[in-house]
Amino acid sequence: MNNSDLAIIVLAAGKGTRMKSSLHKVLHPIAGRPMLHHLLDRVAPLKPSRNIIIAGAGIEQVERSVGALAEIVVQEPQLGTGHAVQMARAKLEGFKGTVLVLYGDVPLISQATMENMIKHKDAAVVVLGFRPADPFRYGRLKLNRAGRLQAIVEYKDANEEERKIDLCNSGIMAIDGNHLFDLLDLLDNKNAANEYYLTDLVGIANSQGHKCVVVEAPEREVMGINSRSELAQAEKIFQDQARQYFMDEGVSLLDPSSVYFSYDTKIGKDVSIGPNVFFGPETTIDDDVTINAFCHIEGATVGAGSIVGPFARLRPAAKLGKNVKVGNFVEVKKADIEDGAKVNHLSYIGDARVGKNANIGAGTITCNYDGYFKYHTDIGEGAFIGSNTAIVAPVKVGDGAIVGAGSIVTKDTEGDALIISRSKQREIGGWAKTFRTTQQEKKDNK
């Protein structure tokens, strides 16, 4: 059931010029997911009855990305954060609950912080404050002696005394829907930026006898992302949290700072992960798995007890059963490697099934592509593929078959057969010695 007392508005109409990107700022990814979706994911458990996004340039990109997750309203031109919230008026006609105003470029806010804000039912305005290491150009929060919020002063408009205040405005606010639009009607743009500041709502609400309060959050939750370097900082915050989370859940990381997770990585217990491992989206690792150093894993499922790497690449739809071994310089794509099978060295396995307990020798390649189409390789249970074998799909190797090293398999084979397709070995006695002697003489006589 939706919470009919809560609506959210996400401000995302800023131009984002400092990203220097043709991609909308709020669609830049953190851990493989657009920052806007991180924010919507965090909001979702609060079950707001309305999700409204205010967008300007690049609105089509935002629409395509969020689909039915939110309603999108255009703000054109952009006359400030107060003006941006006014754009939601028609959508929120008659809404009496709490309106939580979030920023699309402040995606790492926690659910707990949002809950802390919206539980203040007696305040007209709840502002999310923080004490940054460097207060710099943030708006400053002015409290009275009782700790109530009196006003927000923008840095540009602040005097020297006000600039000394270390409690800053994150920009995020929860506002009582009964008063929101009446208060917004009273905003003007007589300030240093000639903008309609949402922050002025606090002074106005106080002058009307309403209560305004501050809730504080740690800086890492409210950092704004305006540039690639701030994006990298947000990525680091996310990764550090993910590393800590997995270690708390029973995953050993040999060198936590060198392991990268995706927003949706799932890992079981007693998993050990070596240094320099990267997880892309849609990966699930079961219990008791070892991932050795330097693996790149994306869209893969790894069954319990398996050992992967070092230097392995698991690509989308790689599905490893239980107790599978995928060793160094092996690439697996869209392939089921069934329980107990081994692909230990230097192989490409793509569009394939490798049956239970099969052993794939070093340098085996499934030749899955003819330049136009992809074809499937099926390797039966317990099959043994000799080293340096090319298996040209579509083709089946029967259960328990043995393929001699260096073969090229192009036809389906029966189970338990020996398959060798290579030229017979010849031996010419003494040939090498004679060759060396004649060549050396030629060279000496030159």
Ligand code: UD1
């Ligand atoms: C704002 C706050 C400031 C706070 C700071 C925190 C105001 C007046 N000031 O300042 O107190 O310390 O955030 O980062 O609110 N946006 C729109 N439409 C607009 C203008 C902005 O959607 O017309 C969006 C932007 O995309 C952005 C957010 O609102 O996500 C904040 O806008 P920005 O211009 O960065 O505000 P600041 O000047 O940083």
Ligand code: MG
């Ligand atoms: Mg800003």
